[in-house]
Amino acid sequence: MTFNIHLTDEDYINYNLLYSLYSEQGKKNLFRGRMIAPVISVLALAIMAISGENWATLLAEAAFLLVICLIWWFIYPNILKKMVRKNIMRMKMSGRLPYSEDETLEFLDEEIVGTTEREVKRFRYEDIEKIDVYSEYILIWIDTVRAWILPAASLKGRREELLAFLKAKAGDKVKEI
Numbered sequence: 001m002t003f004n005i006h007l008t009d010e011d012y013i014n015y016n017l018l019y020s021l022y023s024e025q026g027k028k029n030l031f032r033g034r035m036i037a038p039v040i041s042v043l044a045l046a047i048m049a050i051s052g053e054n055w056a057t058l059l060a061e062a063a064f065l066l067v068i069c070l071i072w073w074f075i076y077p078n079i080l081k082k083m084v085r086k087n088i089m090r091m092k093m094s095g096r097l098p099y100s101e102d103e104t105l106e107f108l109d110e111e112i113v114g115t116t117e118r119e120v121k122r123f124r125y126e127d128i129e130k131i132d133v134y135s136e137y138i139l140i141w142i143d144t145v146r147a148w149i150l151p152a153a154s155l156k157g158r159r160e161e162l163l164a165f166l167k168a169k170a171g172d173k174v175k176e177i
Helices: 009-022 024-034 036-050 055-093 159-173
Strands: 002-006 102-107 111-115 120-124 130-133 137-141 147-151 174-176
Touching: 002 147, 009 024, 009 055, 009 137, 009 147, 024 036, 024 055, 036 055, 102 147, 102 159, 130 159, 137 159, 159 174
Parallel strands: 130 174
Antiparallel strands: 002 102, 102 111, 111 120, 130 137, 137 147
16 A cells, blocks of 8 residues: 655644644643643742731732633643744744655555655554554654654545554554544
């Protein structure tokens, strides 16, 4: 089974967003980022309490900071998305995007062969870290940070055939998300 994969900047941005939001490390980073406002708020309230502020002022400040923390909790993922997009576009402007726009992937009986104009990569199915299946992408993780990105548009209606093949070859490494 052979697929000619064409990646766009948007595909690469989406891959990074998926990694940032759904990988184990990405979830930890997202949680840490979301906790910035609550930690600063608790510290501010503690300093105010130590400095002798009256309880009414502390309660009003706590209510205000709680609202700020809730807003931060919900908008932080959008801030993270904008940061990822900005960083990738900056990499593009400097000519350092680490992906090939066009690649041919061959799914053979024993291995996957990825061919670009610069290199040929071969990976056995048992060496693949995992395969995440999203509605718009299939990500075949070579290791914890590198993956082949297969946009649904590049599969040309053969998505289910490919998924059945991957499940037969990689077994429980295939996970639909």
